[in-house]
Amino acid sequence: MTGQETRTEVLISRLLRAGVLASVALILLGTALTFAHHPQYVTDRRAVDTLTGTHASFPHTPSAVAGGIRHGRGEAVVALGLLVLIATPVLRVALSVALFAQQRDRTFVAITAVVLGLLLVSLVLGRGAA
Amino acid sequence: MYQQWYVRCVTPALFTIEVLGISVAAGALGSLLGLGGGIVVVPALTLLLGVDIRYAIGASIVSVIATSSGAAATYVRERMANLRVAMFLELATVTGAVTGALLAGVVATRWLYVAFGLLMGWSAVAMLRKRAGQAGSAVPASALADRLALHGSYYDEAAGAEVPYRVAGAGKGLGLMYAAGTVSGLLGIGSGALKVPAMDLAMRLPIKVSTATSNFMIGVTAAASAGIYFARGDIDPFIAAPVAAGVLAGATAGSRLLGRLRSSTIRAVFVAVLVVVSTQMLLKGLR
Numbered sequence: 001m002t003g004q005e006t007r008t009e010v011l012i013s014r015l016l017r018a019g020v021l022a023s024v025a026l027i028l029l030g031t032a033l034t035f036a037h038h039p040q041y042v043t044d045r046r047a048v049d050t051l052t053g054t055h056a057s058f059p060h061t062p063s064a065v066a067g068g069i070r071h072g073r074g075e076a077v078v079a080l081g082l083l084v085l086i087a088t089p090v091l092r093v094a095l096s097v098a099l100f101a102q103q104r105d106r107t108f109v110a111i112t113a114v115v116l117g118l119l120l121v122s123l124v125l126g127r128g129a130a
Numbered sequence: 131m132y133q134q135w136y137v138r139c140v141t142p143a144l145f146t147i148e149v150l151g152i153s154v155a156a157g158a159l160g161s162l163l164g165l166g167g168g169i170v171v172v173p174a175l176t177l178l179l180g181v182d183i184r185y186a187i188g189a190s191i192v193s194v195i196a197t198s199s200g201a202a203a204t205y206v207r208e209r210m211a212n213l214r215v216a217m218f219l220e221l222a223t224v225t226g227a228v229t230g231a232l233l234a235g236v237v238a239t240r241w242l243y244v245a246f247g248l249l250m251g252w253s254a255v256a257m258l259r260k261r262a263g264q265a266g267s268a269v270p271a272s273a274l275a276d277r278l279a280l281h282g283s284y285y286d287e288a289a290g291a292e293v294p295y296r297v298a299g300a301g302k303g304l305g306l307m308y309a310a311g312t313v314s315g316l317l318g319i320g321s322g323a324l325k326v327p328a329m330d331l332a333m334r335l336p337i338k339v340s341t342a343t344s345n346f347m348i349g350v351t352a353a354a355s356a357g358i359y360f361a362r363g364d365i366d367p368f369i370a371a372p373v374a375a376g377v378l379a380g381a382t383a384g385s386r387l388l389g390r391l392r393s394s395t396i397r398a399v400f401v402a403v404l405v406v407v408s409t410q411m412l413l414k415g416l417r
Contacts, residue, residue: 020196078371
């Protein structure tokens with residue numbers, strides 16, 4: 001029993017670490033690309049407003065992110081890193097369902113499967129609201 | 131105004147460095163206390179750096195997920211976070227988050243702020259009192275906790291010993307988590323600040339296990355709403371990049387520290403933060 005639990009914990013911990021490292025790598029790469037393409041960002045005092053003001057424009061749909069990456073745009077690479085970060089906890093729940101199924105722990109398979117289902121429902125609900 | 135002055139005086143490079151520094155601190159504090167770091171990130175971005183509240187909230191959602199995943203990798207491996215308790219309670223927090231999303235716009239949030247401000251104030255007092263009378267009274271039995279095998283143990287580095295613990299009030303905890311999930315869905319704040327007192331007071335978990343388990347859980351609830359915020363265009367990559375990188379670094383460092391800090395220290399700092407959050411909520415509701 002404890003052997004099983006240790007394995008569960010190690011696998012979940014590894015998944016979280018992998019998600020975190022992948023997203024950090026993308027975010028750092030994207031930030032480096034942004035500054036490399038816009039060297040004026042180091043000196044220009046007016047650029048912050050363009051980047052963070054309410055009229056700022058940046059990719060926020062999957063197709064815009066994909067298109068931006070094809071053009072090597074830094075903010076699209078950062079956005080991909082953020083999407084990896086957001087997906088990590090959801091993947092963690094999916095992995096838990098599989099691990100509990102392997103241990104034949106029916107109650108916890110049911111619990112984690114319901115959590116995963118509700119997460120997906122909330123994403124669909126949100127799409128309607130957004 | 132100061133904010134406009136700031137925006138005119140700073141370069142994007144300096145902005146990135148400043149946000150990075152604030153976020154390292156937010157991640158370290160959040161990982162130790164089981165909070166998302168929103169209480170640091172939102173005021174710092176809006177009041178100090180003049181960022182629009184919409185982007186600040188988007189960045190704070192990113193901060194919650196980063197704190198959770200960054201710290202949980204350590205907490206899960208060290209058995210500081212109780213996985214079974216977390217997954218059992220996630221049933222209620224995620225259901226609550228869906229309820230909150232459905233109720234948004236229907237319920238007047240004003241009085242919710244007041245109600246939960248008062249509830250948090252009460253939790254702060256109750257947690258402080260528990261600290262005074264720490265000599266542990268027996269934990270009442272919970273048939274549900276027994277059936278789900280929720281009890282556990284963790285290695286306390288500060289005490290230099292393995293600490294076994296039993297979980298009480300599993301049903302009550304589930305109810306409180308549902309309320310916490312609904313409120314964080316409606317108000318977009320306070321998820322960790324409500325989860326930790328519920329685990330500490332109703333379920334009688336050791337404080338370090340409560341903050342580590344809360345930490346593990348907050349990422350899932352935040353991920354559900356993060357997709358929505360991203361699609362809506364509330365997550366500005368230029369702001370979120372230093373927030374995510376800084377918080378991840380801070381949370382990873384903080385998570386290594388939790389084992390070494392004394393439980394009474396964690397409890398005292400948590401109570402202090404709870405008082406701040408409760409005051410903020412009361413002011414928002416009564417203004």
